[in-house]
Amino acid sequence: MSVLFVVPYPVGKAASQRFRVEQLLPLLQEQSIKYKVAPFWSEEAWGILYEQGHWAQKLNRLLIGCFKRLLLLLQLPRYSYIFIHREATPVGPPWFEWMAAKVFRKKIIFDFDDAIWLPSTTTNNNKAAKYKWHSKTESICRWSYKVSCGNKFLQSFANRHNKATVFLPTVIDTQHQHNQLKQQYTEEVNIGWTGSHSTLPYLKLIEPVLQRLEQRYDFNFIVIADKAPDLQLKSLRYVPWQQKTEINDLLQFNIGIMPLPDTTWAKGKCAFKALQYMALGIPAVVSAVGANLQAVPDGVAGYVCHTEQEWYNRLEQLLLDAGLRAEIGKAGRQHVQQCYSLQVYRQIFTELFSY
Incomplete structure (x- = not known):
């Protein structure tokens, strides 16, 4: 054959x-x-x-x-x-x-x-x-x-x-590639997103939430992509995507996000960002759109958000509680191993x- x-x-x-x-x-x-x-x-x-x-x-x-x-x-x-x-x-x-x-x-x-x-x-x-x-x-x-x-x-x-x-x-290859578990008890806390130029515009959906969080909490917002984002955020750090450093770059995240608009095109997305985060023990916070609803067990391996206020509440919760991040991160890795590996x-x- x-x-x-x-x-x-x-x-x-x-x-x-x-x-x-x-x-x-x-x-x-x-x-x-x-x-x-x-x-x-x-x-x-x-x-x-x-x-x-x-x-x-x-x-x-x-x-x-x-x-x-x-x-x-x-x-x-x-x-x-x-x-x-x-x-x-x-x-x-x-x-x-x-x-x-x-x-x-x-x-x-x-x-x-x-x-x-x-x-x-x-x-x-x-x-x-x-x-x-x-x-x-x-x-x-x-x-x-x-x-x-x-x-x-x-x-x-x-x-x-x-x-x-x-x-x-x-x-996700959880044995040979996404095979590490994020250490959540870190001095700095990083919220992160990874993707390409085609999905960068979706970050505008979450920009107001991150701006509100910046007013109360210290964190970095890391974007790994093939193009720098256009965001008005003092916490922003841009990391050019490289295949050889992909896993180590993702492991900088304490929390991973996947905002999506509620459109027919977005319903075709396969929740891959969320799966990458969870496979590495990084809690995923995602929009309640399309495959995200099946890929992320809400409240177990991450959070599925319907409103801007829900996004704020869930990110705030995870920013403040390293133990919660570790618990959800471990559950997320187990979920990917059992269902998406x-x-x-x-x-x-x-x-x-x-x-």
Whole structure:
């Protein structure tokens, strides 16, 4: 058996791809299943993809990526399965997926962890939004042998187009990577958030709460991201995201937050930030939206907040009580180990490649 992984980004760059594809590849190696990973964007393209401007370079890299996909079609006969994470090409119709399913008659496993059938783009690339062809998600679901969905909301969408769906959350390797427990009795107390440029705007939802807390308590608010946030906070500390220091950077947090707006797009989010926090023994305080409601046991492994006042009360409570942070953090790690770990879902992943 051999599997072709058709992915958007260079290896090791994007969280979604790292945790939904790349960290699972050793499971195939254990079963002597051969595979190849085929990114659309090169590392050079990744360096400018989410920067303003560079339109000529971006167009050039886009054309190169499409040409590589054309050449990849010639290799399809040698693979038993074609695993497509999110989409084969970032713009235009799903021609690659159609060719793979209808012409080459390949078994497609389609995997997604966002509500990618909805329009959503960054301000730096809003010119490309009209070419995204969001409706192709429905078609790819229909043509697929199986559809792997990051949460139940996404699965309900996929089920309307294909009954062969599998719930596969974005899991955490609690043995080899997220394998430490935060020491909560620290001199400084840090509230933290991690994410990318696309979710940075959600921090505006929590900015007023943090400003109120700053007036009464001493703490740092740490943001780990690929871009500095635009927040009016005296407590703010920005840490550029680096894969090699990711775990140590997260372990600076005493409390981890995941604010979300109550929108259809946000309901497609898979609570991954919260899972990362909890896996490291960091209490998660999250918005009561989408997968957060299932991922974070309220009052046990973290807190689920419906209002701004609830956010304030829960963060205040955790800021003042190291013992509570330690208790909730320990429960959170146990919860992830039992319900969202790589070890729990390894069989479900490998069974995607079964007849």
